[in-house]
Amino acid sequence: MIGLESPVTTVLGDSKKSGKLTANLHLHTVGDLLRHFPRRYLETGKLTDVDDLEVGQMLTVIGEIESSKEHPYTDRRTGRTAYRLESVLRTGGPRLRMTFFAKKHHVSQWRLRQLPAGQRGLFLGKAETFNGQWKLTNPRMVLFGPGDADGSGGPGGPAGVGEADDIAAVEAIADLYPIYPLTKGIESWDFQRAITFARSVVDDLPELIPEAVRRELGLLDIVRAYDLIHAPDDRAQVHDAQRYFRFEEALVTQLVLGRRRRAVRDLGAVARDGGDGALLRTFDERLPFTLTDGQRSIGADLEADLARSHPMNRLLQGEVGSGKTLVALRAMLRVVDSGGQAALLAPTEVLAQQHHRAITALMGDLAAGGMLGGAPEGTGVELLTGSLTKAQRTAPMSRLASGESGIVIGTHALLEDKVQFADLGLVVVDEQHRFGVEQRAALTDKAAGTPPHVLVMTATPIPRTVAMTVFGDLETSTLTELPSGRAPIQTSVVNLLDHPGWMTRVWERVREEVAKGHQAYVVCPRISGDELEQGERDQVDLDEDGDLVPPAVEEAPRPLAAVEDGVVALAQGPLSGLRLAALHGRMPADEKDATMRAFAAGDIDVLVSTTVIEVGVDVANATIMVLLDADRFGVSQLHQLRGRVGRGGLPGLCLLVSAVDAESPARERLDAVASTTDGFALSRVDLEQRREGDVLGSSQAGRRSGLRHLQVLRDETTIVEARAAAEALLEADPALLGTPLLAQAVDSLEADTRGDFIEKS
Template sequence: MGDTTLESPVAAVFGRATVTRKRVEDDLGLRTVGDLLWHLPRRYLETQGDTELGALTEGQDLMVVAKVLATDVRSHRARPRLAFRTTVRLATAGGGPTLEATFFAKNGPHAESLAADMPPGSRGVFTGRTKQFRSQWQLSSPHKVMFEGSPAQVDPAVAETLRGLLPVYRVSGKIDSFTILTAVRTALDMVGEIPDPLDRADRERFDVLDLTTAFQWVHAPADWAQLTRAQQRFRFSEALITQLVLARRRAAVRRLGARARTGGGGLLEAFDARLPFTLTAGQREVGADVEADLARDHPMNRLLQGEVGSGKTLVALRAMLRVVDSGGQAALLAPTEVLAQQHHRSITAMLGDLASGGMLGGHPDGTAVELLTGSMTKGQRREPLLRIASGEAGLVIGTHALLEDHVSFADLGLVVVDEQHRFGVEQRAALTDKAGTPPHVLVMTATPIPRTVAMTVFGDLETSVLAELPAGRAPIQTNVVPLADQPRWLDRAWERVREEVGKGHQAYVVCPRITAGEQEEGESDPSQAADDADWFDEPVDEAPKRTLAAVEEVAPLLAEGPLAGLRVATLHGRMPPEEKDRTMRAFAAGEIDVLVSTTVIEVGVDVANATTMVLLDADRFGVSQLHQLRGRVGRGGLPGLCLLVSYAEAQTPARERLAAVAATSDGFELSRVDLAQRREGDVLGRSQSGFRSGLQSLRVLRDEKTIVAAREAAVAMLDEDPDLTTRPALAAGVAELEASTASEFMDRS
């Protein structure tokens, strides 16, 4: 046993129990003793009192401490012979539902023995999957361990093991939590002292437990105080190693260097001179930060967070012009063609003759502005591609088309990513890789999604915030229209639309679908906002039993019904680009009263006269999308109104999301709501869905202080010893993470 290490195969723990071992390996992916010990409990049960149950749902894997109310032994005819079963009725705390658990026996004496083990009044831990039969909740395929009763009925060693807090593990298939519990405690005895990547001095310095004690206390805590100390050790260790990797990556990028972009031309000065308004204090402050970043010889990696309409694009444009003044090129990557076209139109309009560099009548300090989108034909792309490759085009605006292999730049100095959560890590990396030296990177978002917030907290991005709105922006009133409770409120919503149009204003109606069975490209899966069953007891949001609102169905119904007589048009991503552009121009010109659209208008659409938005099936959109969408109204100094229409029931996660959006217009606050519901996603890797967090123990919101402390510790350690030569075990942990697939993308995030 003394030869067992964390690298030993898990078979060392299970011995001859080959079936159990194979299930642990195949179902849970635990192949070494270390894997087993790192399979940390997901929650804990108090064994001193019965478990208090809330509402139950079919199919829950349940583990409860309960008292036996009654025991019943019966035989029944089961081919080809007589079968026996022992059924117990269980009571939990707080007057919750009673449970029935049936244990099948091989013969009558065995059934009677089972009943004797569970007499009325005895207590134990019971596991199984919930199901309902004739209005009675049952535990199917139950397991039990009794720890209260007469000495003849309870194993003293088992009773001692179950004192204090009982860990509940993530299980799968036919493996139950007791099997994992027994295996883990056997492994702890076999391994003995566990190598610790933190030496004694570091543990004292950071006030954390040694690793051996932390494993013992997390798997067998006597009380909550021991558990808290153990969890703190694991969280700090994970944060520290992560921070060390991030810090080393940042240092490596700095060593690669970037070309300082300090200006020197007259383009930015000429642009500033013709601005018809004064920059806000926030825009000036953030602009100075960006300017300082661009002047350094290592890449900028900055997140620009600003409320919808706060002027992020202007800050980004001024940064792009500074890079062009420095002899380089700047690319703006937009997630949709509508947004790319909008950016191209607005930037060209703001620049005026400064956007006609090299052309007859162009400004002597001007540059060329090119648009590149996926719908452009090969012939339409030829000239822009040549001007981009030659460097004649200083400003390049495009969609995913910019990422294609045949797109090359003469000197790409700055990449601006708009609404960065719409792009994967690899997509952003594909554009930055087109530069000879690492380009400066500025990412913009109105509401950081969970992964962005996580990366921000972890210190991978410098953060700038535009908190104030420019003059002319009006507040937006947001209300939930709960059709499950108040079905008649929908009629009032359409009346409000008519009232606003009657005042000479315009409105959006947003649907989650194009047609009844067609989802808008890039639209988020509504289940993304739901909970991960591994971490929560709540079920994932169920698909609606009714058909979701679709543009092609809603528009004619409105035009013939509550909005009859108004000019109603449609817009969605499957329309030809020319038709989309024509529709948006008509709406901007006031030729359309109500635009029924998908989320294609989520970002970049700027129609000052639009004051009202009705979001149908609003619960099917994420928090970030809702915040972005409502930002399309109230842009012309007129008060905005956003109505979130939903059939979701009260007190469900979906309604809670809508209530949160209605309660605040603070983008960072909403990002925390989003993060709390969706989790971090794979913070260090490719996944951005929020499910299956790549973090084992850390949670970004809960552990912000720990993460910040670990970042400070990591910086101090690397200042003392850049290669961690005096801490070989810690260096090994850092190297393992650096070598992992996830870490390949950390410096590109």
């Protein structure tokens, strides 16, 4: 008897092909196979009678490739070599000539291998004529392998299945044909037959969603959902089936989150009510400016959170320069007033040093508590970074362990086992997407007894932050006021693929800004050769199915821009005579600090840097930024980087230099950044391109989503519905004893290492 736990071989038949499904798609059982859903549906309609064609008619036809040939040609627009593949299709009526265009040779070769003589398939496109012949240009297609003329079968199907059976099968699927994510050696046709067979023999399907919930929300039952996801008659049925499985996944995920939230609340936290409030009150009285309405309002929310006996877990988002750090500092001072300590975790030494300078300057003698000349209500403010020597770390680490110092600002060095706190009450994580789950956990674990309160800050919400916000794990506060003293930033894409000569004008604009007495940034994606900045990686792009888009193969590959090589080349070439300096994370800390100080003082005209200047660096006189190989950066990063210019009331210019194709995801990303300076709008673009990341896990890159069916932007309503249902279920039955199959699914996900995210963040 075949069931969900049966090996996939039992329905596919071919052990070799089953092995490919297991190795490449991780489909081990019949249940895995049934859960491998179509990525899209092809509208086949009825097969077209090719004896009675009309120009412009949408054609759906089954045929066999007679021949295929590649023709290189020169693209008149770009002057580059492009490729045209022409295939002749036998249809039982007039022959059709199919034409496929490709800009890259490897793409054309892949298509040539895909369409050898004898290959059969279903082809859809618009009928046209050229030189008296019918043609299709770039048709869509479903390939099901060549079959022998005598009907004995071939690579595309089992013996006894010929073309007549294929045609009958196409007609039997009505107007929609499911297209599945597959692997090399497995044809769509074979896969669909295996799915059909599995649906016909497997009856015991586990229903996870309680009947009352399904009835309230108008959801299908599990059997009907499987039937319609794999063999729908129309788009409405597809929608109903997808809604079922998306809700099912959202419900299980929300139950995991709900149980984890309850567990964290049960752990409790030390309430930080502010004590006598002397430190924060004195700090506020000395501020040389008035807090904005948003800063006051969010400050009140944070005070209320900190005073509760369960951990705060809040996201503070706001545009570059909107005052997030000041809001966070006031929360840190309140914790110190309460007898606790606060730690600010920054992603780079440059930013940690800048935060330390800015905070100690704001606090004045309040940052010298316990020291000669320090205010009596003050506290110590320490800096801990990886470049400090053992001797340099000893004193600040001692003051933190004893409780003498209430605030520490640092990088990953704060995570070391040797760093101990007397009473860590608040962890502030700046630009939280730069830290993995385990890193944040290492810091929060330093709190004695109960978890500390956590505040994460970002100027552009990145995919998982948005995802976790929608999933309800983070409370959200947003500073909406426009940053004060900020001038508009013009962002332009410099397309070197079509206009290689534009680079000359880029360097002319840099010289013009310097001639006006201003300064410039040139940002490179590499330090030297192929060496990335620590913690960095290139942006990866996904296709519409969530699969990685391979980088284009350049006919003449060129090295990516690198700081160490670039600063020399620019000084000897287009920017000769200007004062240039390099900055990257591999430089000694004192050299980095000296370089940033010199740039801030105006002693450097052009700073050639990696992304170490992405956040927190504030030089009011910098008015232009050139981002080389800008396609290597993500939306969030591009937005952050350009926020370094236009900070002193002077208009800013950001030039995104790239040589990617106009229709690529990378170009879409650059165009999106050039079209708006709204960081919250760009966060949605980022999420659309990078997906949610592993919402319950430690993966931070975006890439493939840990979610199988849900997409946060598309399915926000479903997620909210599932959250409400999960809360109601947990309220009525915390152990889910009344829904054992659902409890089993929740336990399984909770036991997965991905579930560690909730505990660790």
